[in-house]
């Protein structure tokens with residue numbers, strides 16, 4: 001068997017030079033670092049596109065994505081190479097902490113006239129922001145009237161659109177506490193596979209605004225966040241990019257705001273002084289001067 005990264009015997013295989021050009025484009029567009037061991041994955045995800053476009057091989061594909069005419073294909077390539085795996089109530093200790101530590105404070109502040117915003121950065125298909133919304137509604141069924149909102153953003157417009165629709169396989173809701181889901185999701189028409197589906201109800205969807213946003217581009221925010229979930233996203237970036245985004249999170253949050261990272265993600269040298277330890281991979285924005293986001 002010929003591995004995709006070996007000297008290309010066939011034109012459709014990916015050589016080290018084409019891999020390097022694809023990796024450079026992905027890093028420039030999305031901040032994502034691709035290790036050489038990922039050559040087989042890149043081949044697996046892009047070979048179909050090379051064929052569908054009628055191109056001669058990966059060198060021609062690189063010429064296309066680096067050209068002005070290839071802007072749409074470059075975006076499609078980034079979408080194809082990102083990992084969108086997510087689940088309702090993934091890493092459940094964060095939702096326990098959210099319900100115990102963060103939301104009571106935010107709801108009390110909102111009742112006193114200071115509404116809060118929570119950011120789910122790298123939200124994929126919406127399971128994470130809707131999990132936050134279910135926790136919030138459990139504590140404050142009037143959260144929307146109080147002005148509390150969840151901003152859900154992702155680089156990939158397709159996953160953002162899926163989140164906006166809010167339709168999921170019924171079995172995807174199984175990890176969610178039953179008491180929180182009851183009455184909050186409604187039956188949706190089954191998909192082509194006939195499997196039962198549920199749609200986030202009006203009260204849940206009203207709390208979450210979905211937008212496309214690239215974390216390594218500009219952030220057009222006018223107000224600071226009171227909590228940020230950015231879990232299992234930074235792991236795809238190299239260390240300096242991770243630390244830069246984390247430093248910008250500090251500049252985009254209020255003092256005392258909680259930052260939730262994925263289980264295998266940590267603060268870096270520029271961001272660590274700006275946060276105190278919260279819980280397991282959660283951090284609290286401290287009073288040190290905030291850098292510009």
Ligand SMILES: C[S@@+](CC[C@H](N)C(=O)[O-])C[C@H]1O[C@@H](n2cnc3c(N)ncnc32)[C@H](O)[C@@H]1O
Nearest residue numbers: 030082084085086122124155214215231232233
């Ligand atoms: C593995 S999912 C994590 C989803 C969710 N946060 C969770 O933990 O379940 C990673 C998401 O990060 C998004 N992503 C990758 N690079 C990004 C970037 N530069 N800006 C914004 N989102 C990005 C991907 O599109 C993908 O949906």
